[in-house]
Amino acid sequence: MKIELEKLRLIGLTGSTTSTTEAPLILLEGEEADVREEEVVVVDNRGSLIFAVCRQGLGINENLRVGGYSPGVAYVRSTGKPPSTAKESYHFILSFIGVFTDEGLKTNDSIVAPGSPVYLFRGSGVNPFDYLKPSECVMGGYLASAKKKGEEWQIPFDKTFIPYHIGVFGATGSGKSRLARHVLIPLLKKAGYGVLVLDWEGVDYTPFFKQESISICDFRMDAYAAADFVVRSADYFGYDNEEKPVPQAVIHVMSRDMGDGEKWWDKISINAKNGGELREKLRVEVLERLKKRDTKNQYMAIWEFKFESGLEKIMDEDWELLYRFASGKTSVEDFKLPSQGEVCVIDMSEVSDELKLSFFSKLCSKILSTMQKLRDKKLRLALIIDEAPQYCPFEPRGLRVKTTEQIKNLCALGRKRELCVVLLAQGMAGEIGINAAVRRNLNTLFIGQIHPLDLEEAGKRLAPYGIKPEKLLYLNPGEFYFTGKINPLPTPLLISFKID
Structure with a gap:
């Protein structure tokens, strides 16, 4: 598949200094009003086409440098008007996705030449993900920067790595449960997984899956x-x-x-x-x-x-x-786990925390036992655990010590048996987060608007790609950075989703 650059819009040139992983982008005059962070672009590096994402936007006017005297500053102070824009420029840092080849997307290992033209996909009718998606993928969600401008480019999800487990993190109101309902559950079903959801309060999933819901009280206790x-x-x-x-x-x-x-x-x-x-x-x-x-x-x-x-x-x-x-209808031992393409939501709202954890412990034992009996077969089940710190907190005590250990065991054995554990939590680390040993098992992360206490932990995952952790404090509800193996691209993507 060939990329026709003539269909794309030239928005600028790479500046100095460039490397194999990133390069500065100098925008053409007027483009600063249209080009946004997280836009997908392609760099023509002397015939080699490199996909990249725009990050860390910066505007500079030499006449307005602060911290010392300059004629431009004096002019502003005396007139209240801006000086000449002759020394004004706008920049982004391009975070490289990879180089496009006949065999597909490869890691870029060549230095990008300064002065290389950069083209924007948005507005051209050309979808960049047609060139970036792997063969084993399912599509869902949308690239946030394009969706804001009316382009609905669905994101590819590499289903090969679904059993490597998923974490969804964001403060209250960031849209975690909506992401699970509108993106993750449909994707997991399309990938051939059965989906079992544990609804701690009975309000985030049960009302939206009434036909697929069962109350915890319908289970017979031993x-x-x-x-x-x-x-x-x-x-x-x-x-x-x-x-x-x-x-x-x-x-x-x-x-x-x-x-x-x-x-x-x-x-x-x-x-x-x-x-x-x-x-x-x-x-x-x-x-x-x-x-x-x-x-x-x-x-x-x-x-x-x-x-x-x-x-x-x-x-x-x-x-x-x-x-x-x-008087329950069925026991946990006799409960039939959802098969491929099915969804089952367990409403856990009617009982105390102790009973919820006791039930969860028995459910974990059943899933672990089922996986151990499968031998060479695959389970192909996704277990979505909302309010994850209730099950595996930062410092577990009492029954939570057992449930934390069971979640770790599910993650360890699940990678071989195609069990995907999905944990949703308000915090990533510390007192508001989940257990560190459990968190290390989550390969793919969706990180939305976070609590300031999580800046350090989020920075460990996103800062190497040119994403300032402080930006996470200002994300809109429903926007998440998508990073990890299920993301077929080596750099995180800012995604959003449509609510039907």
Whole structure:
């Protein structure tokens, strides 16, 4: 495929000093009013065509240099008018994408000659991504700089590297969930992946995928998870762990084998009609268990007091919720993961954080077990985890220690089995971000408008390409820098998307 330069618009020449990775662009007079940062251009380097992105725009007027006396400054001070524009110029730094060859895009290893003409694609009817996209790609989103001017150039996504995992970072209101809904989920489906979404608050995905949504309360909880919920909700019945007599009695009763491979908990949806009856049946049987243990009647009074006090800490709503879990339609173990092209959203909004994390831990165990059984087959599943710091925070404690480790294991094994873990978070690092060990597993990043605390971390990923981290503070909602292996270009691209 040949690039017809005569169809493109000459916007300037490369200045001095140039290199193999970047070069200054001197704009022709008047072009400063039209050419924007993140525009895609091509440099004619003495017959060799090099694609590049405009970055770090700069305007200079020698007559207006501050910090010392000059006639131009004196003229401004005395008249309030600008001096001559004869010494005025406008520049961009071109960040090179690569050199266009008959075999496709290659890394540029030649020094660009100063004075090389630079051409703009926008407005020519020529789409630069027709020349840049790899063979194994899916298209989605749009180049932000072109979309603002009415050109809808879709971005190529290299689907070969989808299992290398994805991170989406941006402050509240930056458009993370919209990016997932309008770009990532359609792309993953087109790439042949099933998509499983965990909606922490039930507001970012569930209302938009009503037919594909299931409540966490529709899952049947196993006996040990239910007992753990009761013990934790009762604050261990006044003890510091579950190894003490009262918590042990609760666990024993709820997990007791009733024959036919079923436990006490498995039959409670038949033996009780609601959460109140569940509570009373558990109360009676736990007290009986404690009486049998205290043969000399030495500790029964204090055990009963601790048990009754613990039950009072569990609200009526929680007992009803527990009863719903006992009557669930399916277990996590029997849950069918979405197959290729399918989407399933799990609404996790109706339960406490502890239950959400407990459910997530069991779901991780199921996915890990499924991958281990696949051997040479591929899972081809994308797991989208919104509010990622809830699962793998900067410094995990309690149950989050386990879920953080499980996410790391999903990432490690997923690369071989085609599982893509997608994490969405308000912060990248530190107290507002996700665990560092987890973050290092995310190869492809979408970075939107960030919190100032994340400037340093974002700079590590973007500054080498000529993108000032401070610019991220001013991005419009829905604009994200796209960097990593799924981006077939070696330099980050500023993308946006259309909301239907």
